[in-house]
Amino acid sequence: MSNNANDNIIIKKSETSKIDSVDFENLSFGNVFTDHMLICDYKQGIWEKPVIQPYEPFLIDPSAKVFHYGQAIFEGMKAYKDGNDDVWLFRPDQNYERFNKSAKRLAMPEVPEAVFMEGMKKLIELDKQWVKNEVGSSLYIRPFMIATGPGVVAAPAQFYRFMIILSPAKAYYSGEVKVIVAEHYSRAANGGIGAAKAAGNYSAQFYPTKLANEMGYQQIIWTDDATHTRLEEAGTMNVFFRINDTLYTAPTSERILDGVTRKSLIAIAERENIKVDVRPILVEELIAAAENGTLQEIFGSGTAAVVNPIVGFSYKEKYYELPKQENSLALQLKAMLNNIQYKLAEDTFGWTVKI
Known part of the structure; x- marks a missing residue:
């Protein structure tokens, strides 16, 4: 695993990609994820430096307040590729604004714009090949935040984790509704x-x-x-x-x-x-x-x-x-x-x- 860092985000690239094992013509919505994910932890009242790393499970304390008091929020967004192989986001400012409104309502810390926006853009840049150039195909983007702070006292947590994961998607159709x-x-x-x-x-x-x-x-x-x-x-x-x-x-x-x-x-x-x-x-x-x-x-x-x-x-x-x-x-x-x-x-x- 190779490490690169810039002023704002630590990037740990995966040594291999699983993209060749994915059947992009028969995707089930939200079940396949790209090679990387973004993690940024909130501790002692401060957001740490975001890290982009290989997509993988992580450990969490059994008493984490997300499990006991439901401090968990998310957003749903998409990226699209045009005929020139350029990737575009659609109204990301609206999702960012709504994410922080959700955070405030659940007594969670607001995520800085640099972490949310720049982290998301760099993550998509890294996994750009997962966005296919055809109408109906897109890259579903799931930013979310959970309370990782331990303890079963009914009060807001002191520690949180903000993450972004990416999932390639085909046209969403569920038949007659x-x-x-x-x-x-x-x-x-x-x-x-x-x-x-x-x-x-x-x-x-x-x-x-x-x-x-x-x-x-x-x-x-x-x-x-x-x-x-x-x-x-x-x-x-x-x-x-x-x-x-x-x-x-x-x-x-x-x-x-x-x-x-x-x-x-x-x-x-x-x-x-x-x-x-x-x-x-x-x-x-x-x-x-x-x-x-x-x-x-x-x-x-x-x-x-x-x-x-x-x-x-x-x-x-x-x-x-x-x-x-x-x-x-x-x-x-x-x-x-x-x-x-x-x-x-x-x-x-x-x-x-x-x-």
Whole structure:
């Protein structure tokens, strides 16, 4: 193992690469990782120098507070390669800003921009060959932070570890998606951590989603915790409803994640003169639109799938099939966003950042 260091980051390159053993045509999302990872530890109130090293397991104390009190946050991002073999990030400033908002909400230290941004760029530079030059292929980027401080006292830890790992990804497609509108379970509550990308938010969804799966549905459209009358998110994604030719989506709040893909789709729609109405949407509005034929599309938006069309939904044991769309607005918006990400269209917003 060879060591190189610059002023900010220690780099320990792997002597071998596992890239030749990877079947890039048959990737399962989030299960294959590149040769290197970034680690940066927080001790005694100070961030140490980041280290990029070979991807490998590491030891952690059994009493680490991440295990006992759930201090764990993460982000999801992607890098894309254009026709000139240049690699681009998409709106990384938004992910960095949201990461530190999550950190503050969970009483964790904020990560310095130099560690997050420069560390990520150098890590991607080192594993650049893992980013394939074709539309649909990308490099999924997972920055995360956990509490490594020992002890089972119910208080914030004194030691933390920030890491970035990378995973090559193909186009994310899960087939037809049918959803249930939640009547009992909630994703988040006012005053809680719904707006943070905290690990606990996602584990709390597993059980109600399992129940939905057993009934033949892939995901849940979450409703508000107090009355279950307002539509909020779809699974782990923000959600849009097209009624006639207007796109409706709920405003962000303490309960709803400020999705980067969500805000990007809104900006593109407004540029294309597509009417967007950001306001609370009632379940009764959705049912009425489905029954009178004005409900055209429902789709989720997020980093992994970008846009995930929903073919139908169930509410109070009644199923509503959505009409087939020859000119799906969801897929049009997805194509326009992908074209910006892969540098196939002009980035009029200044969202892309070259590695």
